[in-house]
Amino acid sequence: MDVWVNMLRCSDGSYYVGSARYSLDRRLAQHQSGELGGYTSARRPVKLVWSADFQFVTDAIAFERQLKGWSRAKKEALMNGNLAELSKLARRRSSSFETAAPRPPQDEGRRLKASHRVKSTDQKDTQ
Secondary structure, eight states, X not given: OOEEEEEXXXXXXXXXXXXXESOHHXXXXXXXXXXXXXXXXXXXXXXXXXXXXXXXXXXXXXXXXXXXXXXXXXXXXXXXXXXXXXXXXXXXXHHHHHTSOOOOOEETTEEOOGGGSOOOTTSOOOO
């Protein structure tokens, strides 16, 4: 069974990410007619701008959830097939997490004594 993950561009310029089992064409027609209600029904007409088929439902659902969390720029890089830009955008977001200062360990909701805190990278080791 094929499962499709798709991205639609709505009339207001927003993107909708969804999935379809069996027939992508049928699912697109349901969005166009308003039969499904929800997000796309008030933003018709919609246009299919990207899709991918998956052999396993679990893989499709996992990728659909991931794609829904992406920024508009990442979605547009994917739909344009610009893998270099997609990679760059992915690195930019993950690097911001890597630069965050480490948090000190917690002990039952209270901070541990100062002697047990994690040292920040700008402090010199005096041992």
